[in-house]
Amino acid sequence: MVRKFAVGLFSLAMVAAFTPNAGAQSARDYISIVGSSTVYPFATVVAEQFGKTTPFKTPKIESTGSGGGFKLFGAGVGVEHPDITNASRAIKSSEKEMCRKNGVSEIIEVKIGYDGIVLANSKKAPLMQVSRKDIFLALAKNVPDPDNPGQLMANPYKTWKDVNPDLPAVAIEVLGPPPTSGTRDAFAELALEGGAKSFDFIAAMKAKDKKQYKAVCHTVREDGAYVEAGENDNLIVQKLDANPNAFGVFGFSFLDQNADKIQGSAIDGVQPTFDAIADGKYPVSRPLFFYVKKAHVGQIPGMAEYLKEFASEKAWGPDGYLSEKGLIPMPDAEREQYRQAVENLTPMPMN
C-alpha cells in the first residue's frame, strides 16, 4: 500500500515537474505566424535564416491554410493572437471586416513574389504542348458544343486527342488540388478562364451575365477525368511517376525539385521555367502574400527585424535564397514598392 501510494505521488510529482513556472507562463518571446501551406515553405526559410543570424528566437510558423490563418489573425490584437498570416490569395473584404471588428485596424500587406502553377507529367511520356483552350476543353465541366454554335454541353472528351487532334490519344487524367485550395482556384482563373475566353460567345457572356460566365469558366468536370488528389503535392509527383499517362497540377517548386522525374507541359508554347515565369511569359502564375499586424511591431520581439529580413534582396531578390526554393521574384519596381511599405509600416486601406 505504501509503495503504491509513493508511486502515485511520484508520478504526480513528475507531471508537476514539467509544468512551467507560472510567472513566465504567458510571456511570448517569439513571433507567431500562421497561414497558407503554399507560402509555408518560403516563410520557413526566412524564419530559419532570421533565427540563426539574429539573437531572436526562430519564429513559429503554423500551416493552417489561408482561411484558417485569417481567422486566427483577425481574432484580435494581443500576445495570444498571431502576428503575421501568410496567404496564397489577397485578403477578402469580409476578412477585413472581421479584423476591423476585432480591433485589428492596421494591417500591412506584403506581396512576396509569384508561384507558378504547372501542368506536368512523367518524363517517361512525351512532352505536351497545350494551349489554355485545350486545358479548358479538357477539364471544364461544360464546354462549347461544336455542332450547336453558342451552346454548351457536358464535357464529352475522353482523350487529349478528342480535344485537339495534335495531342496524343491518351485518356484525360489530371490530378489536382480540391476546390478548397487556393492553387485550384488560381488554376481555374488563369488557365481555364484564359482558355474559355478564346470562345467569343463565352467572352461575350462576361459583359451580359458575369455570374454565368464565371460559372462556365471555373467549374471543373466531376466525371473522373479531373482527380481531386488532395493537397500533398509530393504524393501527386509520385503518382505521376507511377502512371505516365496522368498529369498533375501543382506549384512550380515541386517541378523544380523533381526535374529528373517529371516535366512541365508547355502552355501556349511556353515551358514553365524559372525565367519564363519571372518575366511573365508563362501565363499561369499567381502572387503570394503575407499580412502583418502593425500593432505588434515593436511589441513582439524581433518583428521589425523579421520584416526587414524578408524584404531584403538576399531573401526575395532575383538571386536570393527564396528563389532557390522556387519562389518567383517580383519585378524590381514592385519589390521596391513593397520594401518601402515594410520599412514605413504603411497599412493597407481597410475598406
Place this chain on the structure above:
Amino acid sequence: MDIVRRGLAKRYRAERRFKAMGVLAIGASLLFLAMLFVSIAGNGYTAFQQTHIRLEVSLEPEAFEGISLSAADYAGLVKKSLRRMFPEVSGRGDLRQLYALVSSGAGYRLREMVMARPQLVGQTLPLWVPADDDVDMLIKGHFGGEASGSATRLSDSQRQWIDRLKAEGKIEKRFNRTFFTTGDSREPELAGIRGAVAGSFFTLVVTLALSFPIGVAAAIYLEEFAPRNRWTDLIEVNINNLAAVPSIVFGLLGLAVFLNFFGLPRSAPLVGGLVLTLMTLPTIIIASRAALKSVPPSIREGALGIGASKMQMVLHHVLPLAMPGMLTGTIIGMARALGETAPLLMIGMVAFIVDIPGSLTDPSTVLPVQIYLWADSPERAFVERTSAAIMILLAFLIVMNAAAVYLRKKFEKRW
C-alpha cells in the same frame, strides 16, 4: 462407435483446415508488417548518413577585426576556402554554382566552433562541412541514373567539381549526427528530429499521466460500482461513441475549450496532451472494462466472503488481475496517440519549430506531424528523412510494446 470413426477423418481434416487458417491469418498480418518495414527501411536508411565536404578554412585575423566573434562573416570564409580549392572558377554564375555545393549550414557550424574556441582565430583548420542536399542526393544515387545536367538540379560543371572532390577524397558520407541533435530546418541537410521527439515526449507524458488513471478509474466505476440505470447507460453509450468520433473533431474541441475558453497557449505539448487524453480515454476505458469483465466472479465472491469491503475487493483483488488487459488497452491507446496528426492541426502543432522545446508550454511539434510536414516538402532529400523519421517513431513504438509485453508477461493469467 463406427459412425464416430467414419466421421473422424473428415473432422480431423476440418481441424487441420481451421488451424491452417489461423496460421494463415497471422502470417498475413506479419507479412504486411514485414512489407511495410522493408519499404520504409529501404527508403530511409540512407538518411542516417550525410555527405560531407572537406574544406581548408583559414580563419584570417582580418575577418574578425573590429567586430564581435558572433558577427563575423563565416559564410564568407567558407566561400573563400571554396574559391581556393577551385581557383580556376570565376564569373558570378559559376561562383554561385560553386558555393551551392556546400550547405548554408557550413557557416553556422564554423561559427559554433570559433565561438567555442576563440583561440582558433588566425589558424587554418581542416573542416568537414555538410554538403548541399542536391549533392547529397547525387552521391547517394537518388537522382535516377546518369541523367544529363539539364534534367536535374546540378549542372554539368557542378558534377565535374564533385567528381574531382571525389577523386581527391575530399567528399565522403559520414554518420548524420545532425539528424539526431537538431530541430526542424528547411535545409534537409540541417534538419533533425530532436525537437519533434522532445515534443512527442512531453505530449505523451501528459497523455499517459492523465488518461491511464482516469481511464482505469472510470472503467472500475462503470464495471464494479455503477448501478444499472439510465445514467450509467448514458455514460456507456457516450464512451463507445467517443471512440468513434474522428480524431479531428477532438481537435475542434481542444480549440474551443482549451485554447479559446481556458486560454492555454497554442502549439503547446500541454494542450496536445490534453486533446490526446480525451481521444485515447474511450479506448482505455473500453479495454479496461473488458479486462475487468474477464476476472471471474469467484475471485470477487472469495474476497467478499473473507470480509473485504467492496472497494477492497476491487482494488486488492480484481484490479491486479485485470491489469494486464488494461495495460494492453493503454498501449494501444498510447500508440494511437503517438501516431496522431489530425487533432493537433487544430491546436497549432502543425508548425515549423526550430528551437527544441524545453517545457510543457513551449511551442513544439510531434513526430508524426514532423513526418507529415516533411512528406509535403518539395526538396527530394526530405523523402529519405521522412522515412528515417518514421523508423525512429517505429523504434519508440517497439520499445513501448516491449515494455508492455514484459509487464503483461509478469501478470498474465488464464482461468
Place this chain on the structure above:
Amino acid sequence: MTPTTLFFLLCGLSLVAYAIGRRRALATGAASGGLKRLHSRPTYYGLLAALWCAIPALIVFAAWQAFETPLITELVVAELPESIRSLPESRLGLVVNDIRNLVAGNIVAGDIDPAMRQAAARYRSLQATSHAALAVIVLSVGGAGAFWVRQRISVRLRARNQVEAVINWGLIFCATLAIFVTIGIVMSVLYESIRFFQAVPVTEFLFGLKWSPQVAIRADQVGSSGAFGAVPVFAGTALISAIAMLVAVPIGLMSAIYLSEYAGRRFRAVAKPLIEILAGIPTVVYGYFAALTVAPFIRDNGALLGLDVSSESALAAGLVMGVMIIPFVSSLSDDVINAVPQALRDGAYGLGATRSETIRHVVIPAALPGIVGGVLLAVSRAIGETMIVVMAAGLAANLTANPLQAVTTVTVQIVTLLVGDQEFDSPKTLAAFALGLLLFVVTLILNLIALYVVRKYREQYE
C-alpha cells in the same frame, strides 16, 4: 520557492502525514487492546491523514495559481504611467507581455524604458512575495489537515469508509468526464453547424445525392455549382469501412483464435506484440503505402483483367485500413477468448469434440458479446480514420458501391474543408462542422443499437 518545489514539498508532507496517521492508529490500537479493536486497518488512518493533508492544500494551491498572475499584472499595471494605462486592453496586453519577457530574462522588443524596467522589478518582487505567501499557506493548510485527522484518530473512527467515499467520488468523477467531453464536442460543433444550416437547408444536406463544394473562394468570383448533399460522402465512408472490416475481422479473429487456443507460449509471446505494432504505425505511413504501393498494384492488375480501376480506388484504401485495424480486432478478441473459462473447453473435449469444434461451437459463442464489442470498436476506428483516406481515397464524391471506383469519406472532407484556403465563414468551411455533427449522431445511433444487442446476449460464465 518556486511552485514546483512547493508541490514536491507538499507531496513529501502528505507522505509524512500518512506515516503519522498510521503510527498513531497503531498506537491507539495497541493502547486499547490490540489492533483488531480498530475499526479499520491502520493503513486507512494513514491514508485519511494524507488525503486531508493533500486535498485542501492542493485546492488552495490551484486557486492561488489561477489568480496569482492576473492579480500581479493588475497591481503592476496600476503603477504604470498614465499614457500606457489608457491604452486599450489588447494593446496593454502587449505591454504586459514585454514586462513579463523582461522578468523572465527573455529578449524583448525595442528599447527598454525605465518605466518598464521599474514595472519589471515590481513584478518580480510581487511574484516573490506571492510565492512565499503561497508556500506558507499551502504548507500550513496541509499540516493543519493532517493534524486534525491525527487528533481524531480513535478506535471508533471509520477511516476506511471515509477513504473509500473519497475514492468513490473520484471514480464517479472520472466516469462522468466522458459526458463532459461529449457535451464539449457537441457545443463546439453545434454553433457552426447551425450557421451552416442557415446557408444550406437541412433536408438538402441530409438527403442530397450530390456533394460538390465548389463555392467561390473570392468575392469577385461567383462560384459554380455548390452542392452539399451528404449521402455520397457517407456512402463512401460505409464502403471503405466495409472493405476494411472484411479484411480485419476474419484475419483478426483467426489470429486471436490461433494465438489463444493453438499457439505455444513462445510463439504467442513473439507474434502478439508484433501484430500489435500494426496498430501503432502512424496512419500517415499507411496512407503512403496505400497510395503508392497498393493502389497502383490494384490498378495494374485490374487493367490486366480488363477492369476499369480508378487510381484512388476505395479498395486500396479499404484494404490498407483493414490491415491497420487487425490488431484492434485480434487483441480485444484474444482477451475475451482467454476469459472463457477452461471448464467450458474441458467439457467440450470430454464430449469428444475436436479442438476446432470446441472453438467454433463453445468458445466463440461464449465470447461473442465481447468479440462484437471489439469489432464495433474497430468499426468506429475505421469510420473515424483520417490520414489513410486523405492520401489514398481521393476527394471526388461518387455515389457508388463499386469498390474499384474512387469515393470520398466524411473525415477526408472535414480535413480538406478545414485546412483549405477559403474564408473561414463560407458554407464550405462550415460544412465540415455539419459533417462532424452528423457523423457524431450516426455513430451514436450505431452505438445505441450495439449496446442493446450486447446487453441482450451477454452471459457471464464461471
